Amino acid sequence: MEHLTILAPLAALAALAFAYGLSAWVNKVDEGTDRMKEIAGYIREGSMAFLKRQYTTMAIVVAILFLIIGIFITWMTAVLYVYGALLTILAGLFGMRAATRGNVRTASSAMQSGIGKALKVSFRSGAVMGLCVAGLGLFGIGTVMILLGAVDAAEVITGFGLGVSTMALFARVGGGIYTKAADVGADLVGKVEAGIPEDDPRNPAVIADNVGDNVGDIAGMGTDLLESYVGALVSAITLSIVITNVTPQIGEAFVLNPVTASLFPILLSAVGIVASIIGVLFVRGGNNVNPASALHMGTYVAGAIVIVGAIILSRCILGTFNPAGAVIVGLFVGMAIGKITEIYTSADYKSVKSIAAQCETGAATNIISGFAVGMLSTVAPIICIVIGILVSNAFAGIYGIALAAVGMLSTTAMTVAIDAFGPVSDNAGGIAEMSELPKEVREITDKLDSVGNTTAAIGKGFAIGSAALTALALFAAYSEIVGLRAINLVNPLVIAGLFLGATLPFFFSALTMNSVGKAAFQMIDEVRRQFREDPGIMAGTSKPNYARCVDISTKAALREMVAPGLLAIIGPVLVGIVLGTEALGGMLAGAMGSGILIAIMMANAGGAWDNAKKYIEQGHHGGKGSDAHKAAVVGDTVGDPFKDTSGPSINTLIKLMTIVAIVFSDVFMRIGGLI
Numbered sequence: 022m023e024h025l026t027i028l029a030p031l032a033a034l035a036a037l038a039f040a041y042g043l044s045a046w047v048n049k050v051d052e053g054t055d056r057m058k059e060i061a062g063y064i065r066e067g068s069m070a071f072l073k074r075q076y077t078t079m080a081i082v083v084a085i086l087f088l089i090i091g092i093f094i095t096w097m098t099a100v101l102y103v104y105g106a107l108l109t110i111l112a113g114l115f116g117m118r119a120a121t122r123g124n125v126r127t128a129s130s131a132m133q134s135g136i137g138k139a140l141k142v143s144f145r146s147g148a149v150m151g152l153c154v155a156g157l158g159l160f161g162i163g164t165v166m167i168l169l170g171a172v173d174a175a176e177v178i179t180g181f182g183l184g185v186s187t188m189a190l191f192a193r194v195g196g197g198i199y200t201k202a203a204d205v206g207a208d209l210v211g212k213v214e215a216g217i218p219e220d221d222p223r224n225p226a227v228i229a230d231n232v233g234d235n236v237g238d239i240a241g242m243g244t245d246l247l248e249s250y251v252g253a254l255v256s257a258i259t260l261s262i263v264i265t266n267v268t269p270q271i272g273e274a275f276v277l278n279p280v281t282a283s284l285f286p287i288l289l290s291a292v293g294i295v296a297s298i299i300g301v302l303f304v305r306g307g308n309n310v311n312p313a314s315a316l317h318m319g320t321y322v323a324g325a326i327v328i329v330g331a332i333i334l335s336r337c338i339l340g341t342f343n344p345a346g347a348v349i350v351g352l353f354v355g356m357a358i359g360k361i362t363e364i365y366t367s368a369d370y371k372s373v374k375s376i377a378a379q380c381e382t383g384a385a386t387n388i389i390s391g392f393a394v395g396m397l398s399t400v401a402p403i404i405c406i407v408i409g410i411l412v413s414n415a416f417a418g419i420y421g422i423a424l425a426a427v428g429m430l431s432t433t434a435m436t437v438a439i440d441a442f443g444p445v446s447d448n449a450g451g452i453a454e455m456s457e458l459p460k461e462v463r464e465i466t467d468k469l470d471s472v473g474n475t476t477a478a479i480g481k482g483f484a485i486g487s488a489a490l491t492a493l494a495l496f497a498a499y500s501e502i503v504g505l506r507a508i509n510l511v512n513p514l515v516i517a518g519l520f521l522g523a524t525l526p527f528f529f530s531a532l533t534m535n536s537v538g539k540a541a542f543q544m545i546d547e548v549r550r551q552f553r554e555d556p557g558i559m560a561g562t563s564k565p566n567y568a569r570c571v572d573i574s575t576k577a578a579l580r581e582m583v584a585p586g587l588l589a590i591i592g593p594v595l596v597g598i599v600l601g602t603e604a605l606g607g608m609l610a611g612a613m614g615s616g617i618l619i620a621i622m623m624a625n626a627g628g629a630w631d632n633a634k635k636y637i638e639q640g641h642h643g644g645k646g647s648d649a650h651k652a653a654v655v656g657d658t659v660g661d662p663f664k665d666t667s668g669p670s671i672n673t674l675i676k677l678m679t680i681v682a683i684v685f686s687d688v689f690m691r692i693g694g695l696i
Contacts, residue, residue, distance in 0.1 A: 029163030032291035036156030043145045044119050053129035056456045061125035067232035067571045098180030105184025108157045113240040116150030120239045124448035131465040147441030148301045154247045155434035171283045175262040179683045182255035186677040189248035191586045196241030197666030199578035200233025201537045204661050206544030220454035225551045225565035229574045231451045238444040249487045250433045252676050253426035256494035257286040260420050263501040270415040275341045285338050286427045292330035293431030296323040300435045312472045316439050323432040346416035351425030354409035358402045362482030365398040366628035367475045368636040376633040384655040395626025406489045423494035429487045440480030443473020485620045488672035495679040502686050503602040518604035522611025526619050530667040532585045537662040540577030589677045601694025612675050620671040627664025630656040
């Protein structure tokens with residue numbers, strides 16, 4: 022049966038081929054006026070320049086870790102580490118190219134054909150990123166399994182996962198710092214101080230802001246979900262060789278064969294890719310189309326196909342329906358978390374409306390209300406995750422928890438496509454504003470952007486939920502490898518590890534928030550300087566220096582991303598060496614518990630603040646330019662690093678910490694803890 026492994030890379034290649042076809046279709050769409058092409062060129066050039074400089078910086082980190090892994094672990098693990106890092110780089114590059122070509126074509130389609138064509142172009146541009154994320158992730162796992170065999174691959178495949186995780190964290194943090202530094206600078210000086218509209222071409226930070234949408238919400242978000250996708254598969258494959266018998270609470274006991282148990286999750290992911298391709302085709306345009314309904318239809322179709330595929334594969338490969346039950350649980354938990362996130366972050370529901378109402382009494386009450394919504398929003402997702410853990414464990418034990426994560430992430434291509442559609446639409450609105458297109462065009466792009474904000478928030482909620490299950494599955498794999506059967510809370514070393522782990526997400530968040538603050542300070546100072554020294558900018562008689570602002574964000578992001586990124590790698594290694602494997606288990610548990618809660622709170626509070634501002638801009642509570650609007654801009658500015666820098670980066674932090682623990686577990690066991 023091992024020969025069926027070939028189906029995984031074949032499905033992955035089909036995804037990449039389909040992504041190429043979508044990209045070619047988008048590139049044939051008219052780009053619009055010369056002014057539109059010029060602005061899109063600035064955004065594309067800035068985005069690709071940032072990626073090039075970021076990957077050049079990361080090459081140093083990758084080279085050092087390659088040598089460390091090769092010397093202290095195995096050279097095969099080190100090679101797979103580099104392989105994972107390279108595929109992550111390719112996913113970011115492919116997705117970025119498609120997004121920066123699709124933005125101007127979305128604006129052009131809105132101008133020439135209306136909302137239906139604009140939706141189709143923006144969604145298909147985002148779908149390229151989604152298909153590349155799932156395609157490259159599964160291609161990497163599949164080729165390793167074929168070349169090394171299921172059992173041998175399972176012993177070193179964590180190296181591949183570590184390569185993906187390392188690049189994902191730096192991409193998330195670096196992209197998040199870049200985008201929010203530019204966004205905060207553009208909003209505070211442009212909207213609040215100068216009183217000019219969003220994306221006004223007179224704002225020197227406006228190009229950097231649009232570049233940030235791509236490096237943070239396309240490349241950063243895509244690699245974040247790629248890491249979850251790969252991490253879920255790595256955990257399931259690793260557990261397949263350390264667990265031989267499963268005694269579920271539901272149904273009869275069954276035996277796990279290492280070959281078939283590792284084959285099942287990658288074939289399920291292959292089904293998920295096919296399902297996502299079909300789901301993409303179900304998202305159709307039309308001038309009377311409801312964008313949100315069209316996107317939901319594609320998601321539901323893809324999910325239904327995965328459910329049928331899971332049932333068939335579970336019975337045929339593992340001889341029982343129980344694993345399918347765990348997969349289906351993960352899929353439904355993901356959808357539930359997505360819906361809960363929408364309820365707390367969409368202007369269609371009362372949470373966002375209540376924040377908008379609080380803006381009438383000033384920025385302080387807006388901040389208080391947004392914080393409360395963010396904190397309250399942690400309860401229901403955590404309950405869903407707990408139910409998912411308990412039910413998937415009842416179906417197939419620890420292996421079932423890993424399968425729940427795989428199930429939740431099986432339609433990653435579709436999830437990323439829906440998420441990436443938002444930044445493309447946002448960029449299209451910026452291009453429309455800067456090109457001075459008719460207001461009807463901006464109304465169309467704003468409508469798509471509003472839907473995109475909600476889908477982005479749903480994507481972040483989905484990423485957090487999948488991170489919880491993936492981290493737990495990886496933690497289970499770590500426990501099995503080092504023989505950790507329980508966390509002994511009366512052991513002082515374990516308690517020490519627990520508190521250190523619980524502290525890390527707070528420390529990490531502080532570093533990333535401060536990084537945004539420092540970079541934003543430089544941006545604000547530069548925008549004020551340009552306005553002060555060149556009055557012709559506001560008069561519209563001279564052109565701002567966009568390149569200077571792009572350079573400020575780029576340098577700041579690359580400089581500030583290093584410390585938070587290294588923290589996730591060095592922290593577990595130090596605890597594992599100094600305090601031992603049991604203390605490290607406590608550390609991972611502490612980081613998981615506090616990290617998931619902080620991530621949910623930050624992501625949802627930020628999304629709610631953002632949509633409260635947009636709700637006011639639609640004409641409620643005084644509309645644009647009112648005191649309530651100014652208060653809402655302040656709240657959105659606070660929420661920006663919450664939802665786009667610190668919050669989503671914590672997902673990657675806890676997964677990277679766990680996979681570092683797995684990769685270096687042999688070293689920790691050999692040393693045994695210095696204390």
